[in-house]
Amino acid sequence: MKKVAIVGIRGYSGLELFRIFYYHPEVEVTKIYATSHYGEKLSERFPQLEGLTDLTISEFNEEEIMAECDAVFFATSAGVSQKLALTFIDNNFPVIDLSGDFRLADLEIYNKWYKNTNLKNEYLLSAQYNLADIGQAKANYIANPGCYATATLLALYPLVKNKMIDLDSIIVDAKSGLSGSGKGLSDSSHFVNVVDNMSMYKINSHQHIPEIAQQLKIWNSNFQALQFSTSLIPVSRGIFVSSYAKVAADFDFETIKNAYEQVYATKNFVRIRRQMPQLSDVIGTNFCDIGLAYNPVTNVLSVVSVIDNLMKGAAGQAVQNFNQLFGYDESLGLKFMPSL
Amino acid sequence: MKKVAIVGIRGYSGLELFRIFYYHPEVEVTKIYATSHYGEKLSERFPQLEGLTDLTISEFNEEEIMAECDAVFFATSAGVSQKLALTFIDNNFPVIDLSGDFRLADLEIYNKWYKNTNLKNEYLLSAQYNLADIGQAKANYIANPGCYATATLLALYPLVKNKMIDLDSIIVDAKSGLSGSGKGLSDSSHFVNVVDNMSMYKINSHQHIPEIAQQLKIWNSNFQALQFSTSLIPVSRGIFVSSYAKVAADFDFETIKNAYEQVYATKNFVRIRRQMPQLSDVIGTNFCDIGLAYNPVTNVLSVVSVIDNLMKGAAGQAVQNFNQLFGYDESLGLKFMPSL
């Protein structure tokens, strides 16, 4: 039985982590840290948890974590873990970081997309960006991929890796539910502005673009850039990614489908679907479902990939990374069935 | 490890049962019966289950069930179990019936609210209507309470039992999400007619009224009738019941609150809340959350009770009844935490 701490419980992903571990047979959450509400019972702050936990909220204490826990999860907003996690790195203590702070290996790119970091390059390099369905967590600092990045990368992996498409033709039209934007209050999260509505945001400037590009370049050094857009749809959870690309000269649809099926045949959480998947197929689960279609008239391949942004796109993948790192079956405690 | 069969998989509650048992440590669903699609894989009919089950759909066969299973669940629509379940009753084989077919003990009342039954009285009487959070499943035929009935009865139990209210003053204004009306296609379930809308339906004629009245009369023979209305709200899951009644002469709010807390202190799935509960507090769980408020100006007690209609209001309570009947801890496999 491992003991873990969660830093950051105010946001969606911290609470989702807590919920996943509630079912996990080999892990107990023993400490919850936040930047306020010290001493308050978790079930008071989140009354829906009444009767389900006795934990209280503690003030962040790195010594305590290293003394009493086996690993720590950062479910904090941008800029926090780059300050609070350094001691763990210095001590080689296992960290799973759900934030974007350690996802980019290149300090220059980092500073362009995330403002004002003071991180030293050596720290950035100590982190392993691990898309858990493709890679294997090894480093003691795991940078857990972003939600958009996860759904996009899993959709594009076989294509880019094997150069089955023209690499400069990739167009990604991604949509997210509101929990993807966090609990922060703004006009754009007010119910009346969201329901019956759809809007595109952060055009050509979403902070997940560089981590997608970084990973695609690792898979294929010929890759340069992708067109990536993000829109809000009126759902709570879920990311729906439509990717389009021109099929490369030597490939046909059969070959491409086979490549997907082969690549993901042994993967626990990626399902290549015969029909196009819907969001509801994966909500509440750690699955990424992928569907494919080919248009001979335009020579364009369409790929739809869907995930639950808080599960596969955040807390679920974080636990999967933890499982890998600690030598458990990666699917331990993560076999959720979609409902309805 | 017990083996169970589910009859009826087309509706919401059959699939929800299947989902709960997927997590249950002591039960395996070994057979699924439906009235069509024999031989089809469950994961073909419900593609979101791909990779999660190898079961196929079978044609109903009572001998097979009694030979191979320990119990059978009927998740069928009205009128089915009163035909298909009789052999099980004759053989004293355990049945948990989620439909309304065996909920009313009085044939006359039954025939008034449910049309055209040919059930003999002895069969009706062999069934135990068991509100699992109050009663204890004992009979081999369990009539699982309806969703509205469950939320309403748990809200009214302490009041009616102890006559803490004027029994003829009860007004229940109940609201349900769309899954409560089933998967049937009608104008009233079309997305465009539901979203941004609310409507009252089956005024003074909802079929859950007699089972509520029957149970309240058992708790207090002075009870005569209650005013009960049902409305549709634009959510998938959830029942939100607002109950109102005049407080009886000898009682004050403190006493009433204490009665609720005492009655439900030892119950696994009823939470008396300090604030008024919201639907989201219980969705995905087997909880019924209850909140209370008293208005000294009108002498009216307001009780809000919320449940997930497919869990506590159907499949969750059915498994709880099963657990009781088979001597397991009633909460086995039912400790779900609400999400978001």
Added chain:
Amino acid sequence: MKKVAIVGIRGYSGLELFRIFYYHPEVEVTKIYATSHYGEKLSERFPQLEGLTDLTISEFNEEEIMAECDAVFFATSAGVSQKLALTFIDNNFPVIDLSGDFRLADLEIYNKWYKNTNLKNEYLLSAQYNLADIGQAKANYIANPGCYATATLLALYPLVKNKMIDLDSIIVDAKSGLSGSGKGLSDSSHFVNVVDNMSMYKINSHQHIPEIAQQLKIWNSNFQALQFSTSLIPVSRGIFVSSYAKVAADFDFETIKNAYEQVYATKNFVRIRRQMPQLSDVIGTNFCDIGLAYNPVTNVLSVVSVIDNLMKGAAGQAVQNFNQLFGYDESLGLKFMPSL
């Protein structure tokens, strides 16, 4: 052609007023006042209005209003018009006030429900609280009824006026969409907390209770108090009120229905419906639709009344009051047809 000013454009009702007058054949909005953004074009602040108006936002100036306009509408939050409107009262200049500041005639009650007023009694008494479908606007200061109050009062008017019910048995279970709570940002207006959810709020303490009670007492001096609860449902617009009461000894359902039909036969905006109305029947219109049902078992009459909270419950009724005050047909510019 009359010229009017709108004070307060940040909230929903100010913009809705502007939208109604856009279609009104006899009125032009010539000035818009707000507490900030002076000089900004309305179509910049609300980009959806691009091409539809050239107005800019002005700093409040009572002299300007009285010099250039025929009337002023206050679409401001609580506490504003009691400060800014006094000069208009002193000068007997027509004001339609959509806020709650002048709705209560009794200073003591006012101070109990709305905190910290410094209003003098004479000012309160100069205002006419006019439920436009029942009364006739005459005073130069019109206190426009609240949204909940409007739907509730129109539902109860024939019953209370004619004492067709036991006056101490009234239970009102009212539900509102999110625009009823305004544009303010709070956890309870965040999309994720509203969608798929329902919650009761301000139990026994909603500020519309005293204006309802005040009006019912005017209609029938025997009336004392009513039980009134308010819940949020996941829709943008709309108020759905379920009212219940015991039918008084000398009345039957036919008589009651006839009374409703007679009372509202000559009214432009109240429709007594044969079936129970739905929210969608009135959204975008100035209608209040009312449906009735009687339960002989409990002797309870159920009344469902639905309105669009921003139209009949705010801006629509305000224009109706304006039309009455200025001698126009009260329905001028208000004949909207529901859509979908």
Added chain:
Amino acid sequence: MKKVAIVGIRGYSGLELFRIFYYHPEVEVTKIYATSHYGEKLSERFPQLEGLTDLTISEFNEEEIMAECDAVFFATSAGVSQKLALTFIDNNFPVIDLSGDFRLADLEIYNKWYKNTNLKNEYLLSAQYNLADIGQAKANYIANPGCYATATLLALYPLVKNKMIDLDSIIVDAKSGLSGSGKGLSDSSHFVNVVDNMSMYKINSHQHIPEIAQQLKIWNSNFQALQFSTSLIPVSRGIFVSSYAKVAADFDFETIKNAYEQVYATKNFVRIRRQMPQLSDVIGTNFCDIGLAYNPVTNVLSVVSVIDNLMKGAAGQAVQNFNQLFGYDESLGLKFMPSL
């Protein structure tokens, strides 16, 4: 005052037409035809219209229409007008056809996308496909463009016409609300399957593809084909189209923006927006709002266009075409302001 008939009132667009004409100062709907419910009052069939119309439903009668009306609108499903409208063509009587029956000028393409037509080529050729914001209605048979086609064509017009993009690089990712799929009952329109969900459908096979291609080819004979996908989002109304294309060698973003502004400067219903538009900006109106963004890294232009599918995408544009054909200002009766 013109008199018009509407054929088909069961679907959304027929009722929407009726609603628009309710406000139109120069047109009266004098006849409503449907395939059933003859003699029934419209306000009985659609109770939300109570008090707003005295019309009854009639059995289709072409002689009556030509004798009593000035024009007829077909708001029927596919396959109806190709049978019922021929006499009108023979008699050169004005028809506005909202269905897809006469949109394709090439019988071969027609038969490929719409099955089983018996239409003669001469009839097809007598119809004018008129995108009202670009063309001018002249023919007595107007084929009103489809909803997806309208939003897509208005987004692409300046680009394709002036060849400012690589014509073989167009990717269109279009999303629609549920009213776009009609009132038909199917699993995919059931509330529970739509809410909290998103799905792609009719991949590479949507019947609006050929009419888009046909029009783009007219604008630029070098155009060959476009990649076009359609998804359902959980809203009632609205089409949100994201179009992507590589900018052609000789053009920069400034030039492109200027081209859009110039082309649409004199158009009543197309607004080139400074920010990306949202669906809610146009719901209830006849506007098509368009936003542009350029990504220098990928050389991709992103165009977002939004419309109300029942207004600009159906009934609104139909009235605009009618206005053009009868010599009225094309915006007569169509100046709607978005709400909320």
